[in-house]
Structure formats: structure tokens, C-alpha cells
Amino acid sequence: MDWSKTKSIFIVVFFILNLFLLTLMINKLNANNLTNLPNDTVEDLLSAESITYTKQENEVIEAYLLSxxxxxxxxxxxxxxxxxxxxxxxxxxxxxxxxxxxxxxxxxxxxxxxxxxxxxxxxxxxxxxxxxxxxxxxxxxxxxxxxxxxxxxxxxxxxxxxxxxxxxxxxxxxxxxxxxxIEEFNDKKELLGYGQAVSTVVNQRLLQPNSDVKIDLGYHTSVQLESNFHVLTPTYRLIVEHNGQEKDMVYYVNAYEGKILDISTNDEVLE
Missing domain, CATH: 3.30.310.160 (YycH protein, domain 2)
Structure with a gap:
């Protein structure tokens, strides 16, 4: 057996594997880099993209998971x-x-x-x-x-x-x-800021410059353990209005982690 050739093959394989793992890590960091920034820095980034947002008057800072x-x-x-x-x-x-x-x-x-x-x-x-x-x-x-x-x-x-x-x-x-x-469980956890929720969508290249975003906070399924039992997580709903779009887009963002849970189009909200 040509051990020198075999050794070279193993080195190439491990190099490719390490490169793949490094790529995954970089992608993960890039996906989270805006949500981890301070609120004032996030606001500056959104302002540079001419992205504005309106939110509920009383911002919720912490919330429970629900069953x-x-x-x-x-x-x-x-x-x-x-x-x-x-x-x-x-x-x-x-x-x-x-x-x-x-x-x-x-x-x-x-x-x-x-x-x-x-x-x-x-x-x-x-x-x-x-x-x-x-x-x-x-x-x-x-x-x-x-x-x-x-x-x-x-x-x-x-x-x-x-x-x-x-x-x-x-x-x-x-x-x-x-x-x-409906019951609250686990400790009440701190939520991402509204601007950080918007930045999550921006970072996924889903939000165009000159967009206007309306945000409210509700609950979305986190885990369904059986057909009739559910775990709900606090979730931001972002209604995005942009010139040229026939219908507003809606993004649901996990208010704890900043992950996008769902995407849909918007219906008219009655005040």
C-alpha cells in the first residue's frame, strides 16, 4: 500500500472538512451579527438603509414561554x-x-x-x-x-x-x-429589541432599502409535542411595506433568538 499517497488523501479530506466547518461557523456568525449589536448601532445601520419602523407604544422587555x-x-x-x-x-x-x-x-x-x-x-x-x-x-x-x-x-x-x-x-x-x-413556564426571559428584530430580516437580505416596517408582539408555535399540546414562544410580527410590492410581506421573528419562524403576506388590520 502506498502510505504516502494515502496520507496525502487524508490530509486533503481533513482540509476540506475543516473548510466546510469553518464556512458553517462564518455563516452562523453572519446570520447573528446584527441581532447581537447594541440597539443604538442597529438603529444607525437601519437608518443607513432608509428603513423605518413603528412599534407598540409599551415595549415589552421580558416574557414567558407558554404551554x-x-x-x-x-x-x-x-x-x-x-x-x-x-x-x-x-x-x-x-x-x-x-x-x-x-x-x-x-x-x-x-x-x-x-x-x-x-x-x-x-x-x-x-x-x-x-x-x-x-x-x-x-x-x-x-x-x-x-x-x-x-x-x-x-x-x-x-x-x-x-x-x-x-x-x-x-x-x-x-x-x-x-x-x-394556557400556562406560563420557565423563567421570564429578556427579549430582543424591536430594532434587532428588524435587523434579523435585513441580514437575511429579505428587506429592501426604503421599507417601512410595523411591528407587534405575540406568540407563535415553538414546539408541538403532540397533536393537541403546544409550546408557544414570544414572537415579533413584522409587516413590511415597500413601494412596488403588490402586497405587504409579513415576517415572524423569534423574540428570544432572532430566528425567522415564518413568512406570509398581510391582511388589512382593523384598528
Whole structure:
């Protein structure tokens, strides 16, 4: 066996492996370099890119992880719903078709929609707060909240009320999901600053110069241990408006670590 040749091959292989590991480490450092900068430095970098952002008035500094379970609706609850045809799917999804559609107008406010929920008799409607409307799809979405923070929808969790309206702007049906047994656990942890959350998206080359970003804070799935049990992490929702885009982009950023959890397009938020 030619040991000299074999030795040379091993040296080349180890060199390539070390180069690969070094590349991974550099990429990881580059992915996190902005989120680790002081807030004032981040602000300077965003200003250089002409990126502005607006945030909630009372910035949350620390927050807990949450555990929760998907509510299982019962036939006893269904019997409370009058003037509608109700079905339970997979135990946790309640669907309803109204016997008499409810007309909307062009300027319905959040209070108007909650008056409708009360009139229809929607179960646990008081647990929902945050409202968006998608006129193209004909859907009004009410998000479940926890301590005034919305629980964002994603692929593994549903905690919302979807009301559907037709071309005549009449509410005719709804679909409901809900989380229950919500509990805080582990120690309260410090969150990234709003500017650091924006810089995460900038650093991934997902945010163009001259963009305007609106930020709010809610919860997004971190871990789903089984079909009905969920772990939720504090999450920034960044709605990005940029000239030339047909629809605003939305980025969900883990408020602890700065990782992008999900990307979608935006619906109109009702104030």
C-alpha cells in the first residue's frame, strides 16, 4: 500500500472538512451579527438603509414561554348555539353556517364585529381580540389573545375565529378554534429589541432599502409535542411595506433568538 499517497488523501479530506466547518461557523456568525449589536448601532445601520419602523407604544422587555392545549368542543356546547347549523371536526374545529346571513357595511369597526359575535352567540368570543380582514378572500379573522398579545396562526396551531362573507358582504358562516389551559413556564426571559428584530430580516437580505416596517408582539408555535399540546414562544410580527410590492410581506421573528419562524403576506388590520 502506498502510505504516502494515502496520507496525502487524508490530509486533503481533513482540509476540506475543516473548510466546510469553518464556512458553517462564518455563516452562523453572519446570520447573528446584527441581532447581537447594541440597539443604538442597529438603529444607525437601519437608518443607513432608509428603513423605518413603528412599534407598540409599551415595549415589552421580558416574557414567558407558554404551554397550551387545543380545546375539544362538546355536543353540550353545540346545543347552546341557536339559529345555525353546527359541526365539530376532529374534536377541535367548530364550523357553523348561519340560518340568516348578517350584512356588513364598508366601515365596520372592531366594536361592530364584536357586537356581531355576541349577537350570533359565538362561544368564548371574549377570548378573541386582534382582528384582520381579507376583502379578496372574504374572511374576517379574530385572533385569540393572551394578556393582550395575539396568538399567530401557523401550520401547527390554530387559535382563531374565521368569519366568512359573500360578494354581497354578508357574514354567512364561521370556523372556530381555541387554545385552553394556557400556562406560563420557565423563567421570564429578556427579549430582543424591536430594532434587532428588524435587523434579523435585513441580514437575511429579505428587506429592501426604503421599507417601512410595523411591528407587534405575540406568540407563535415553538414546539408541538403532540397533536393537541403546544409550546408557544414570544414572537415579533413584522409587516413590511415597500413601494412596488403588490402586497405587504409579513415576517415572524423569534423574540428570544432572532430566528425567522415564518413568512406570509398581510391582511388589512382593523384598528
Amino acid at each position: 397550551a392545549q387545543s380545546k375539544q368542543f362538546t355536543q353540550e356546547e353545540v346545543r347552546l348555539l341557536k339559529g345555525q347549523t353546527v359541526e365539530i371536526k376532529n374534536g377541535s374545529i367548530l364550523t357553523s353556517e348561519l340560518e340568516e346571513p348578517i350584512p356588513l357595511n364598508e366601515k365596520n369597526t372592531v366594536d361592530d364585529f364584536f357586537d356581531i359575535l355576541e349577537r350570533v352567540g359565538v362561544l368564548y368570543y371574549e377570548k378573541y381580540d386582534y382582528v384582520t380582514i381579507d376583502n379578496a378572500e372574504g374572511v374576517v379573522t379574530f385572533y385569540q389573545t393572551y394578556k393582550d398579545m395575539p396568538i399567530y396562526r401557523n401550520k401547527s396551531i390554530y387559535a382563531q375565529l374565521l368569519f366568512y362573507f359573500n360578494e354581497d358582504r354578508e357574514l354567512y358562516a364561521y370556523e372556530q378554534t381555541l387554545l385552553e389551559d
